Amino acid sequence: MYKVRVILDTQEDVIRTITINNAVNLEELHKTIAVAFGFNGQEMASFYRSDEDWNQGEEIPLFNMSEFGDALSMSTCFLNDVLPTINSKLIYVYDFFNMWTFYVEVVEINHEIIEDSTIILSIGNIPDEAPEKEFVAEKNEDDFNDGFDDDPFDSLDDFDFNQY
Numbered sequence: 001m002y003k004v005r006v007i008l009d010t011q012e013d014v015i016r017t018i019t020i021n022n023a024v025n026l027e028e029l030h031k032t033i034a035v036a037f038g039f040n041g042q043e044m045a046s047f048y049r050s051d052e053d054w055n056q057g058e059e060i061p062l063f064n065m066s067e068f069g070d071a072l073s074m075s076t077c078f079l080n081d082v083l084p085t086i087n088s089k090l091i092y093v094y095d096f097f098n099m100w101t102f103y104v105e106v107v108e109i110n111h112e113i114i115e116d117s118t119i120i121l122s123i124g125n126i127p128d129e130a131p132e133k134e135f136v137a138e139k140n141e142d143d144f145n146d147g148f149d150d151d152p153f154d155s156l157d158d159f160d161f162n163q164y
Contacts, residue, residue, distance in 0.1 A: 002079060003108035003120070006033050006092070009101040010131045017107070017121035021114050026060060026074035026082060032117040033092060033102060037126050043095035047074065047104070049082070050089040054103060085109070098130035 002022050008014035016036040020029060026047055034041035049057035060082070064073040083090065083106045092102040 001110055001112040001114050002083065002106055004029075005105050005107050006036065007103045008037065008126060009103065010127060012124055012127070014124035014126055015121065016119055018117055018119050019114060020079065020117040022080045022109065024079050026077045026079065027062070028117075029079060030062065030074055030092070033104070034094060036119050036122075039094060039100075045092065045094045047082075048091040048093070050091050052087070052089065054089065054091065056091055095130070100130045
């Protein structure tokens, strides 16, 4: 059994701690989290692997989005493989139109076998609307240095178009 803490990324504390069988796949975890926060679980969602600083890594989508072969999906990834130890983390995004974002962390692992997942702690209420997300990329000067001036049309101000 896993004890998993799920925290909604919002100003107010909205937290659920759930117990879930360690042999389930991430699709079951997705459904459990959605229900725990009052959603119907019918929207698109993805988990993202994360490090200890919550940096977003590889995506694990709800469905296999690959045109060829088997790609990662929630149905092919199992909890005990993706979250192997206490403090293992995932980022969970539910409903890509509203971008409900959750931080998922394993807080306990034991060998108890349970049939159904259970909410064992519920703090706070989910807001009526998802918090707005601001996506900011780190600017790296080297990424855009291709040997050209920053503004290729800058010299056009000095050009006399009446000559031609």
